[in-house]
Amino acid sequence: MKLTLHIWRQSDVHAKGQFETYVLDDLDSHMSVPEMLDHLNDKLIKERKDPIAFDSDCREGICGQCGFVINGHVLSPEEHATTCQTHLRSFKDGDVLYLEPFRARAFPIKKDLCVDRKALDRIIAKGGYISVNTGQAPEANGILISHDQAERAFDAAACIGCGACVAVCKNASAALFTSAKISHLVLLPQGKPEAKMRTIAMVEQMDKEGFGACTFTEACEAVCPQSISISHIVMMNREYWKSV
Amino acid sequence: MLNSKIPPGPIQEKWTQYKAGCKLINPSNRRKYKVIVVGTGLAGSSVSSSLSELGFQVEVFTFHESPRRAHSVAAQGGINAAKDYKNDGDSIWRMFYDTVKGGDFRSREANVYRMAECSLGLIDQAVAQGVPFAREYSGYLSNRSFGGVQVSRTFYARGQTGQQLLQGAYQALIRQSEVGLLTIHTRHEMLNLILEEGKAKGIVSRNLDTGQIKSHMADAVILATGGYGKIYYLSTLAMNCNATAIWRAHKKGAFFAAPSWTQFHPTSLPQMGEYQSKLTLMSESLRNDGRIWVPKKPKKNRSPREIPEEERDYYLERKYPSFGNLAPRDISSRAAKEQIDAGHGIGPLRNAVYLDFEDAIKRDGKDVIVKKYGNLFDMYKKITGMDAYSEPMMISPSAHFSMGGLWVDYELMSNLEGLFVLGEANFADHGANRLGANSLLQACVDGYFIAPHTVMNYLAGEKQIENLTTPNAEKSIKETKLRLTRLLSIQGNTTAEEFHKALGKVLYTKCGLSRKRSELLEAKKELKALQESFYKDLVVSGSSDVINFELEKAGRVEDYLELSQLIVEDSLQREESCGAHFRVEHQTEEGEAKRNDEDFKYVSVWESTLEGEYLLHKEMLEFVSIKISERSYK
Numbered sequence: 109m110k111l112t113l114h115i116w117r118q119s120d121v122h123a124k125g126q127f128e129t130y131v132l133d134d135l136d137s138h139m140s141v142p143e144m145l146d147h148l149n150d151k152l153i154k155e156r157k158d159p160i161a162f163d164s165d166c167r168e169g170i171c172g173q174c175g176f177v178i179n180g181h182v183l184s185p186e187e188h189a190t191t192c193q194t195h196l197r198s199f200k201d202g203d204v205l206y207l208e209p210f211r212a213r214a215f216p217i218k219k220d221l222c223v224d225r226k227a228l229d230r231i232i233a234k235g236g237y238i239s240v241n242t243g244q245a246p247e248a249n250g251i252l253i254s255h256d257q258a259e260r261a262f263d264a265a266a267c268i269g270c271g272a273c274v275a276v277c278k279n280a281s282a283a284l285f286t287s288a289k290i291s292h293l294v295l296l297p298q299g300k301p302e303a304k305m306r307t308i309a310m311v312e313q314m315d316k317e318g319f320g321a322c323t324f325t326e327a328c329e330a331v332c333p334q335s336i337s338i339s340h341i342v343m344m345n346r347e348y349w350k351s352v
Numbered sequence: 353m354l355n356s357k358i359p360p361g362p363i364q365e366k367w368t369q370y371k372a373g374c375k376l377i378n379p380s381n382r383r384k385y386k387v388i389v390v391g392t393g394l395a396g397s398s399v400s401s402s403l404s405e406l407g408f409q410v411e412v413f414t415f416h417e418s419p420r421r422a423h424s425v426a427a428q429g430g431i432n433a434a435k436d437y438k439n440d441g442d443s444i445w446r447m448f449y450d451t452v453k454g455g456d457f458r459s460r461e462a463n464v465y466r467m468a469e470c471s472l473g474l475i476d477q478a479v480a481q482g483v484p485f486a487r488e489y490s491g492y493l494s495n496r497s498f499g500g501v502q503v504s505r506t507f508y509a510r511g512q513t514g515q516q517l518l519q520g521a522y523q524a525l526i527r528q529s530e531v532g533l534l535t536i537h538t539r540h541e542m543l544n545l546i547l548e549e550g551k552a553k554g555i556v557s558r559n560l561d562t563g564q565i566k567s568h569m570a571d572a573v574i575l576a577t578g579g580y581g582k583i584y585y586l587s588t589l590a591m592n593c594n595a596t597a598i599w600r601a602h603k604k605g606a607f608f609a610a611p612s613w614t615q616f617h618p619t620s621l622p623q624m625g626e627y628q629s630k631l632t633l634m635s636e637s638l639r640n641d642g643r644i645w646v647p648k649k650p651k652k653n654r655s656p657r658e659i660p661e662e663e664r665d666y667y668l669e670r671k672y673p674s675f676g677n678l679a680p681r682d683i684s685s686r687a688a689k690e691q692i693d694a695g696h697g698i699g700p701l702r703n704a705v706y707l708d709f710e711d712a713i714k715r716d717g718k719d720v721i722v723k724k725y726g727n728l729f730d731m732y733k734k735i736t737g738m739d740a741y742s743e744p745m746m747i748s749p750s751a752h753f754s755m756g757g758l759w760v761d762y763e764l765m766s767n768l769e770g771l772f773v774l775g776e777a778n779f780a781d782h783g784a785n786r787l788g789a790n791s792l793l794q795a796c797v798d799g800y801f802i803a804p805h806t807v808m809n810y811l812a813g814e815k816q817i818e819n820l821t822t823p824n825a826e827k828s829i830k831e832t833k834l835r836l837t838r839l840l841s842i843q844g845n846t847t848a849e850e851f852h853k854a855l856g857k858v859l860y861t862k863c864g865l866s867r868k869r870s871e872l873l874e875a876k877k878e879l880k881a882l883q884e885s886f887y888k889d890l891v892v893s894g895s896s897d898v899i900n901f902e903l904e905k906a907g908r909v910e911d912y913l914e915l916s917q918l919i920v921e922d923s924l925q926r927e928e929s930c931g932a933h934f935r936v937e938h939q940t941e942e943g944e945a946k947r948n949d950e951d952f953k954y955v956s957v958w959e960s961t962l963e964g965e966y967l968l969h970k971e972m973l974e975f976v977s978i979k980i981s982e983r984s985y986k
Binding site: 119140146150152173225229232239253259261293298299 | 401402418420423435473476478482484486489490492493509512515519526529530561592624625630632633734735737804845850892893898901
């Protein structure tokens, strides 16, 4: 199949970027989007041109590494899919695609389609954990957690840290990401003792990093590849007000 | 020459005795020692946080942009522990026996027993960290069964167990970067090992964002850099998984054990076309309820639901009635290959077999199946566009796990003093075939419970390193820069990716699921030729002082080309079949692997000389606690 690609090219964080156009007419509809870019890069390298920088690793939707914007859709035009889980069968022969990096102040563009998402790690570093050292743990079945509670905690813990929630948000808010971790840990009895400290520190760090506020447009939930619910944001806000 | 340092005494006492006798360092002195850890998967993150909690300085390196991206994240099905919560006859001993047998009696007894022993505490540790394992309605932990065993000892978090365990380890790691003496260097790739008087004392890294090459010195170096199954190009591994760290350590003298023992996972998605970059894994847990079959008489264009029961061959249930669809991975993969080679394969390229849930859905209802495997079925749909509730999945074997790796002793230290190797990067616990749900376990146990003791024991006898740099460090930097310049200067017409694909094809066809002497000899020649053409015809764009994914890839493929030749050598040398290593010359009349205990009851441990020759060392395996027997799952 044939696709016309307009791809954002930017040599580094300070450079001015622009779209460049590439036409590929030997594509297979079973290819994933990163495989399409591999194919394009092979051609560019042989033409002695700079290949397109894009992040990609596990290619099965779990590492959270890949991700850019395709025709205005964050990660994918498919529902709840990562970029690597998007195949060319999602498009029609002859389609025109615009590929561009996530746009958010807290995610500076490193090169082409790659952005720096370290801000998310810094939020976790402020308290997104249970402070237990190796060796301290009690017997696992000594902590009973009802099936439903464990499942709810899992729903939140499933976050892959891809940053799509930030990229899709008109305010570039990291509320879904941050709340997923706060919820995951506060829903478990082991996570409760540190809940107050954790919530305040993580929310403060989220603001410090330059992420915007949440205005409940629900766009994040709609794109989240793990379908994480915005009810976690409600829970984060409640935990925050309880804590301050 | 190879001293595996197995402690004396009965197997149940060895680890306790070791810990009782190992040297300690006063808490206030620990901060004077620095340890480098390369890799932030389960093994790397867990050892880093544990050492930092003890008070050591830790410098952590990962080529990922965040520690959380490491490939442990992709493990699906579960983690084993001999908790015996099911009262189904499990015990540390049983788990030890299952693992040694599963590895076809080619692993080190003492290590395996210790892994089973430490499995109990690991589940406790993970739960305390907040890992949301599956629970019964009562609130107690739930278990399921995995291949090669008859008990249910696998703990799981839906189909994302690796992700959840890694979250726990990542959070412990990142917590230490706030409260401990721990620094994380993301987007740094280890490109060389620095030795001082034969001991590992540092690494050379390249900052992948700026291109800066730098040396880092420390009192010990820990490699936890994962497996190298990606050498086959098409594999279940992530695109960036590589052997570079362990291979460069090998070139500095660290011995490589059993390089050719790579596990092919029986339930991955089949290749659909030439453009394909990876094969996605579907968790082995699916084999708890799915039935594997092929049509007895292949007729084209028949949908599986049109094929009547009597025309289906449930070949695993037929050949291995007592384990059925849960036969171990090596056996299941080979059985699938046998069916495909005999023309019974299904799918557009006739390279797959069916994994069918029709009976399970009839028996338990769709709701139960959704609850158990929902996310795996969703993933299947996202990738293939097909609905596995209404038609069977198509699966096929794919390169997956490296049982081989750098040789380590009981303390997880390589033959180079001060160089520790953890997790999939080492050779130790899995023998010639790994049992499902034992890899997460080994990575965690190595990192949380074993290395913290053995590393401290080593450091207690070491004088702290004083210099920030040394002549050897300078030399290693120079070597590293030269390699990069060489790769950039070739300016040919073939990309690193194309070389990698060609390499993968040679290995898949001639040194994959089954191996034949004549084909291995061909592979040897072909790989040599491929390597020569790599240095003549490689093209890498850009320069070394900016972000350059092509340069990263080229370095990894360069190492893979070298490692692949050792893999073939190892495969040729071992004139027997065991576990994942199946030499067609050595099989029983029924076509099962035929082990040769008389001549090969050892691990092949390789040294590469500067002249490019391979020297074989042998670690003889002694089975004192278990009686070595024929491995049967019939």
